[in-house]
Amino acid sequence: MKKKIITAIRNMLPGCSVSAKVISNEKIDNAKVETATKIITELQSEMDGFTQKGSGPFIAAIYDADGNLVVKAANTVINDNCSNNHAEMNAIRAAEQKLGTYDLAQYKLKLYVTSEPCMMCLGGILWSGIKEVYYGVPTKSVEEITGFDEGFKPNWFEEFKKRGIIVYGNIEPKLGEQELYKYVQKGNKVY
Numbered sequence: 608m609k610k611k612i613i614t615a616i617r618n619m620l621p622g623c624s625v626s627a628k629v630i631s632n633e634k635i636d637n638a639k640v641e642t643a644t645k646i647i648t649e650l651q652s653e654m655d656g657f658t659q660k661g662s663g664p665f666i667a668a669i670y671d672a673d674g675n676l677v678v679k680a681a682n683t684v685i686n687d688n689c690s691n692n693h694a695e696m697n698a699i700r701a702a703e704q705k706l707g708t709y710d711l712a713q714y715k716l717k718l719y720v721t722s723e724p725c726m727m728c729l730g731g732i733l734w735s736g737i738k739e740v741y742y743g744v745p746t747k748s749v750e751e752i753t754g755f756d757e758g759f760k761p762n763w764f765e766e767f768k769k770r771g772i773i774v775y776g777n778i779e780p781k782l783g784e785q786e787l788y789k790y791v792q793k794g795n796k797v798y
């Protein structure tokens with residue numbers, strides 16, 4: 608019953624125009640969707656804590672092949688005065704420093720992020736050696752709700768597939784849309 612009510616509230620939120628179906632560049636694996644749902648839901652629940660400290664409304668986490676957390680990072684563009692410091696870039700940088708390498712490929716790492724990566728982060732992910740990407744809110748919703756410009760990203764699911772990188776998108780998007788909506792409602796900066 609409680610779950611039904613929460614779903615009903617989520618469905619009533621403004622800006623939720625994109626369908627919530629999970630998409631992938633490989634055959635959908637339910638176990639992967641389940642794990643990603645758990646992790647991304649957790650990240651969304653931590654959003655308020657990060658944005659109250661001046662972070663942008665995006666959080667990324669990198670997990671190893673055994674499902675252990677390697678690093679977690681939020682978007683720190685404003686706090687650091689650095690346009691490159693998106694959540695994904697911060698997480699990749701931290702993981703590379705922690706593991707002492709510029710190429711993460713050997714570790715078969717998975718990146719989980721609350722919203723679809725922007726054009727810069729797609730490049731950053733490619734060069735990092737990350738092998739799997741899972742995201743919550745699709746770009747169309749991010750742009751509609753917040754006004755953030757996510758850049759141009761032609762056919763990136765296919766391009767990632769060609770390079771052996773698995774992508775799953777639209778993991779619990781309504782939950783993420785709710786967090787983005789809260790961020791703009793509070794009058795936080797869009798940049």
Ligand SMILES: [Zn+2]
Pocket residue numbers: 693694695724725726727728729
């Ligand atoms: Zn980005």
